Amino acid sequence: MPSWPGANSRGRTAAKERAEQVALQQGVRYRRMFVALLGVIVAVSAVVVLFGTVGLFTETRSRPLTPAEQNRYKDEEIARRWQAWPVTGVFPDEVKYLGLDRAQQYARRVGIAPETDCGKGVDASVAGVLDSHGCVTMLRATYVDQTAAFVITVGVAVLKDEESRVSAGEELTQDDRVGVLPVAFPGTVSERFGPDQRQRTGWVGAGPYLVFSTAGYADGRTRAAVPPEEILHSELWPAAKSVGNQIAYFLADPPKVPPCTQGNVC
Known part of the structure; x- marks a missing residue:
């Protein structure tokens, strides 16, 4: 027998409602899962951000310098002085001596002479040693003693670092006839001071610097014209x-090191 249309319609409506209810329940479950997953992601992200913030704060906050950091600060400060200081800081107007x-x-x-290549400011035998150890530049200035009887040229050879300076110093000759080339200034008591007038030369190491000195008489006497015994007992050298x-001391005098990474307050 054919079914009544009313009964079939009610069955289809009930089935549709059941299907919608199942879909709704399934959507609710998916939503709950999505919300839970999102919550986990947010929580993990918050933890990562928290640890990152703590790490950044720990890294950037002021703290006491370690001994290694203190030594590095000193080395870097001394190494940059030849550039950071004015030229009159490297070569003061007056220098004390005994x-x-x-x-x-x-x-x-x-x-004060213009800055020059290391090889152009010293004798050839010294130039080879400086060049082989990466000499950066040569600074020179000329002084006269208090009586204006002696002329003194001081040359500062700037090496890459203190290790290079030490290595270069170990190879330098002990011959006191070679070293820094004199710088004469016309119209001054130094105008007659040239390579032949050098009586003695020498050098001293300080930080990354080799500080050379050479001296002669303002009257232009050559080394050959002065008896050796006079040089040995002269006030000149x-x-x-x-x-x-003194100039080497100025350049390598240890700077005051701040106690903390961000100044004086840790």
């Missing part, structure tokens, strides 16, 4: 050596 009977006297700066040592 004269006869250890009396304190002052050498006066006559002039002690004065020149003292001036060079």
Whole structure:
């Protein structure tokens, strides 16, 4: 017998409602799963951000410098002085030295030479050593002693670092006839000071610097014209050596190191 249309319609409606109810329940489950997964992602992200923030704060906050950091600060500060300081900071107007009977006297700066290549500011045998160890540049200035009887040229050879300076120093000759080339300034007491007038030369190491000194008489006497015993007992070389040592001291004097990474407060 054919079914009644009303009964079939009610069955289809009930089936449709059941299907919609199942779909709704399934959607609710999916939504709950999505919300839970999203919550986990947000929580993990928050933890990562928290740890990152803590790590960044720990890394950037002020703290005491370690001994290694203190030494690195000193080395870097000393190594940049030849550029960071004004030229009058490297070569002061006056430099103290000890004269006869250890009396304190002052050498006066006559002039400062233009910066030059290392090989052009020293004798050839010295130039080879400096070049082989990566000499960066040569700075020179000329002084006269307090009596204006002696002329002294000081040369600062800038090496890459202190290790290079030490290596270069180990290879330098002990011949006191070679070293830095004199710089004469016309119209001053130094105008007659040339390579032949050098009586003695020497050098001292300080940080990444080799500080050379050479001295002669302002009257233009050559080395050959001065008896060796006069040089040995003259005030000339002690004065020149003292001036060079003073400039080396200025350049390598240890700086004051801040106690913390961000100044004086940790």
